[in-house]
Amino acid sequence: MPDPTIRVRIAPSPTGPLHIGTARTALFNFLFARHVGGTFLLRLEDTDAARGSEAFERDILEGLHWLGITWDEGPNPTGDGDIGPYAPYRQMQRLDLYREASDRLLAADLAYPCYCTPEELAADRAAQEAAKQPPRYVGRCAALTAEERAARVAEGRRPVTRFRVRPGVIAWNDLVRGRIEIDTTNLGGDFVIARADGTPLYHFTVVVDDAAMKISHVIRGEDHVGNTPKHILLFEALGYSIPQFAHLPLILNPDGTKMSKRKTQTAVADYQAEGFIREGLVNYLAYLGWSPGTEEDVLPLDEIVARFDIDKVHKGGAKFDRERLEWLNGQWIRRLEPDDLIDRLRPFLQAAVDDGRIDWLAPDDEVRALLPIVQERLPTLAAIVDLAGFLWTNEIRIDPVVLVPKRWDAATTRDGLTAAREALAAHDPVSWEADELEPPLRALAEARGWKAGDLFMAVRVAVTGRTATPPLFDTLVALGRDRTLARVDAAIAALADAPRAQPA
């Protein structure tokens, strides 16, 4: 049952690639809205022209879309144009609205033009700091007469617009943190709502837009609690009704500070490029600061939506734990349908071809045949190249040290490989199948008094160059008879100068 009164939003600023924290905030808004059948919208806060870019904008839209965090209103992620009754959803296209709102404030003397120069402001700040006072605007322009203003304009000064902060205590019942009260004397004095060039600032645009877009619940990061009183003041002054607020706990670096790209990988696109899948990422993000209260760990998005309850959101921050993310990602990769997995693997294989880690792109059917032995071994999609890349390379590099099994010496390894080569070559090429290949090699090991594991390991390294691979005989089948024999031959040749093994 849809609830048209519930309207929430994510309002990213295109000043960087989609950040894990933004994705998490978007996810919680999405979960809140979907759980009750409300509306989730996306608005681009692009008023910081100096730092913003269209490339970041695309990255954010595509990233959220990729994660499955889809919006009901906002910029169209697949083309031009905005969707929804309150379009446009880009602030740079809503400048008239902010202008109109600030004119109203100016007319009512709820805001005023401020002619202070950056130098004056800096000096004020320095003085306050020296006197151990909290920094705040001193109000130099708060009570200027018309003549005084005219004089400043005549000097060529362009004013910013400052909002008058009224004395009092601002309080609200935060949906996650309970009642919060902040005295407006701690807000730093009258604050700027529009730059000298007329472009509006964040505090002002959020309020104007949240009101215009009928936002019922503002769900955002904890770092915004201090901004909330300013916003409430603005809602009040503009005559708008005040939405509910919910401040989410922060995602933290391992050292407990707010997650930052200096200390933690924060770009969603980077996780995507490493082969994390949306199911794993979303599941992980949802459990950062929230839990269903059950012992379920692996939960699909629709189940998370069904269980989501903002009352269960924590107050304390959560450290980002990549190991847990990897585990969850592996859980989700194992749950993918074969065709789906193949589709998702393909770009990673192609990337490996492009940068030369493998020599050709495996056909889908070959990858499909491999799935039973690789799917449960993939913590990420990208891991496929390390796990099975030897199948798609012309030459493998073998470290002679790892070619020799731990309990063997070089001579024994050469003899073992030679004997194995013979057994494999003698094998009927038509029945080159895993369960057919294993018995002869086991018999060989037994006849020679070798541990089967040692023989297998020598062959494994000879044909793959690695000590950790999918099961050996499946690997030999995937490789095919010719390449198997050729690689064993090459390994034997590499051991050619080893002394003869003493007969046991």
Add this chain to the structure above:
RNA sequence: GCCGCAUUCGUCUAGAGGCCCAGGACACCGCCCUCUCAAGGCGGAGAUCACCGGUUCGAAUCCGGUAUGCGGUACCA
């Protein structure tokens, strides 16, 4: 400095006065399975619930204080 917020195993968390001398998961260790690596199964170690005081027959859960940590303090968002 000032304002605000937070605090349960290393990490993510369960826990809303007795079910908790605290449960699950990741990571770690061991065993099983086993040709390696995974996956899976079983088991182990790991939290005097930040500390102090109070309320109560009874507190991780309620109250007060302390400590520590974090966030904010822009003509950024």
